[in-house]
Amino acid sequence: MSEIPADDPMRQAQRLMRPELPKRFYKSAEAAEENQHFTVHLDGRPIRTPARQAIALPSRALAIALAEEWMAQGERIDPLTMPLTRLVNVAIDGVTGERNAVADEIVKYAGSDLLCYRAEAPEGLVLSQSMQWDPVLAWARDDLDLSFVLVQGISFTDQPEPTLDRIRELVAPLDPLRLAALHTIMTLTGSALLAIAVFKGRLTADEAWAAAHVDEDWNMQLWGRDEEAMIRRSTRFAEMSAAHRLLALLD
Template sequence: MSEWAPKRFWTKAEVTEVPGGHSVELDGRPVRTPAKAALVLPSRDMAAAVAEEWQAQGDKIDPMTMPVTRSANAAIDKVAHQHAEVADMLADYGDSDLLCYRAESPQELVEREAAAWDPYLDWAAETLGARLEPRQGLMHQPQDAEAMARLRAPVHAMSDFELAAFHDLVSLTGSLVLGFAATHRARDPEEIWQASRVDELWQEELWGEDEEATALAKRKRDAFLHACRFHSLARS
């Protein structure tokens, strides 16, 4: 038995200018979020991407084929109402950043992590003015408070839409630094994503590829690349 899905009721999805930004209308009717808030988007490019998703729907609406719309809804219905809390949660990743917790052995993995991660820590020190220090082992060791404060401020300064994207960039990689690298376009998004998977790729080389793990990694990669795109749309 198939699950119920809302049916398409419009012919044309169009971008429209509204106070504070842009929105999308379906045959002249404004799109609203699941919480019934006005869908006011920060850029015409984002509105065009949302309109394209609505226009591409078939007879039944499938939210899973509308990633930009879903992210915009999250920014308006969720992030906007708890911006400071979300920003603090993401900034806290810096104190236990993936890039700072290094293997003690084998030496090949130690060297592989250093080669992949040290350039990002150097970039953060130069670009963001915050030097995070790597540690060997899994025991938590707090980072410098001043460095953490310098990383926290730009997170709080993000718009609701930027922060919605940043949430996924950081949580998917486990790294505040990689999240910033993605938003600053420090390197190609695919390269940044691969940097977050150094340990996983090492395990795959040792034990072979696991189908479920590979499928999960692909879903996470797709979500990461979408978050990169959504952040770009929020600033275009």
């Protein structure tokens, strides 16, 4: 196979599409306390968000975890290897001023939650969904007073208004960090209910991830693994794990 010339226009275009990562400009990264909050110092200077907001964290453990991400960087700083830092930035820059909108989106997800839409067949998939999802729905009903209407197939059905109001009561008071983590888990799993179950400690990240992929795993059992899809799934799970870890570091 012949090599692509270095001056190939397609290669040049691809190179331009990949932003060059910034060089590492610091030697040390460490957690620091400032004004009864915690942050990260790079060579003694506090880090800021991309929007130049100050980072004030409620937990020393979280600050230490962020500092470890910064210290782990090599010659260049790669945000993809810093999921906690990215999530904190999102919380401060994106969620702080939009808490009501974020809470509204969580309620909207709950109105068409993944766990409420069940397969009609085959029997094995129906059973798998029931085994993974019914215990979560039972917990939500008994512990959180959340009652959902289940549907076979994909036809939309409205969920009870008291259930959606109750979800709003649960999520609206959350601080931006917890709300960002909850929203991240929700979008990655496709389920507000699974996200709330992780937030409340009813499910681990692994358990919620398995529940979110019942249909996909069933199809892979029939047709085999899609390696590219599994790579993408692994990347998404790393993001979910970071959100779960953030919640743990705030407790």
